[in-house]
Amino acid sequence: MAPTNANTLNGSKGFSPAKKTLPEVDTEATNGNGTNGYSYETLQETANFLLSRTSIRPCIGVICGSGMGSLAENIDDPVCIPYEEIPNFPISTVEGHHGRLVFGWLNGIPVVAMQGRFHYYEGYPLWKCCLPVRVMKLIGVKTLIATNAAGGLNPNYKIGDIMIVKDHINMMGFAGNNPLHGPNDERFGPRFPPMNKAYNHKYRSIAKELAKELNIENMVREGVYTCLGGPNFETVAELNMLKMVGVDAVGMSTVHEVIIARHCDMKVFALSLITNECVTSYDKDDEANHEEVLDVGRMRQDILRKYVSKLVAKFAEIENYP
Numbered sequence: 001m002a003p004t005n006a007n008t009l010n011g012s013k014g015f016s017p018a019k020k021t022l023p024e025v026d027t028e029a030t031n032g033n034g035t036n037g038y039s040y041e042t043l044q045e046t047a048n049f050l051l052s053r054t055s056i057r058p059c060i061g062v063i064c065g066s067g068m069g070s071l072a073e074n075i076d077d078p079v080c081i082p083y084e085e086i087p088n089f090p091i092s093t094v095e096g097h098h099g100r101l102v103f104g105w106l107n108g109i110p111v112v113a114m115q116g117r118f119h120y121y122e123g124y125p126l127w128k129c130c131l132p133v134r135v136m137k138l139i140g141v142k143t144l145i146a147t148n149a150a151g152g153l154n155p156n157y158k159i160g161d162i163m164i165v166k167d168h169i170n171m172m173g174f175a176g177n178n179p180l181h182g183p184n185d186e187r188f189g190p191r192f193p194p195m196n197k198a199y200n201h202k203y204r205s206i207a208k209e210l211a212k213e214l215n216i217e218n219m220v221r222e223g224v225y226t227c228l229g230g231p232n233f234e235t236v237a238e239l240n241m242l243k244m245v246g247v248d249a250v251g252m253s254t255v256h257e258v259i260i261a262r263h264c265d266m267k268v269f270a271l272s273l274i275t276n277e278c279v280t281s282y283d284k285d286d287e288a289n290h291e292e293v294l295d296v297g298r299m300r301q302d303i304l305r306k307y308v309s310k311l312v313a314k315f316a317e318i319e320n321y322p
């Protein structure tokens with residue numbers, strides 16, 4: 001940046017303003033191609049690669065949260081594609097995230113599941129964490145189901161509860177870190193997408209009804225999720241602050257994926273599996289840990305598999321998906 005003229009500090013004459021130039025492009029954030037992330041054409045190549053590897057044309061995409069990879073195990077006639085083989089895809093580095101796409105049929109509906117997602121704390125910029133969502137859009141996915149493991153901040157929540165996400169607070173976005181940061185490509189969506197209806201109202205109603213049908217309504221909640229950058233779990237003071245602003249569950253994912261999905265007009269449903277109790281008192285000895293997170297995922301896998309596969313069928317029915 002050009003040095004500022006010291007005279008500007010006291011407003012004296014003789015100040016010649018610095019030449020107006022566009023900000024330097026952060027190549028990691030934009031891949032140097034003038035868009036926030038890979039270009040439309042580059043992602044189209046990724047989409048075409050996937051379409052050439054399977055004849056399945058999914059309408060619903062599922063993102064499996066930490067320890068929730070077994071959601072993809074119900075998929076019939078699966079075609080599994082490791083992330084390493086997919087052009088332009090990042091790789092999964094977190095335990096509990098397999099690192100592959102699974103195409104197939106869930107309850108008779110064509111789906112693609114991400115067994116393993118990408119997190120900011122792994123070192124990926126947010127746009128890269130969400131790249132698979134745009135690829136899903138390009139292969140024809142219209143509805144996204146995002147699942148995650150999260151700490152329960154609402155004192156009424158118990159470990160093993162399932163929280164239907166009603167809304168989110170984009171804490172990272174408050175600080176300017178947003179997956180849509182950078183020039184906008186209108187082929188994906190508008191410059192200023194609304195977010196007040198991010199979590200589809202009909203889907204949430206269906207999920208609450210289904211919880212009753214399955215007799216799991218006592219463990220199904222509805223609340224507000226927030227994502228922090230991680231990888232550390234939160235301090236007591238941070239959690240108390242989040243509680244004050246209305247957060248019910250805390251994680252390190254999903255929010256940016258939902259923003260990208262809504263930007264390109266996908267319908268969204270999200271749920272959090274409450275894997276640990278957020279410690280909001282200095283008197284408590286418990287500490288959050290990833291092992292517990294994965295254990296609770298395993299403990300709830302049967303219920304979650306049933307719940308998500310039935311949701312897929314119900315969403316497909318109201319949307320008239322094939």
Ligand SMILES: O=P(O)(O)O[C@H]1O[C@H](CO)[C@@H](O)[C@H]1O
Nearest residue numbers: 065066148149252253290293
């Ligand atoms: O959000 P998912 O991927 O489910 O995982 C959550 O659990 C992990 C911490 O145990 C973090 O990655 C957090 O984001």
Ligand SMILES: Nc1nc2[nH]cnc2c(=O)[nH]1
Nearest residue numbers: 149150151250251252288
């Ligand atoms: N940030 C955060 N992420 C989680 N993922 C699972 N549990 C937690 C938690 O307590 N905090």
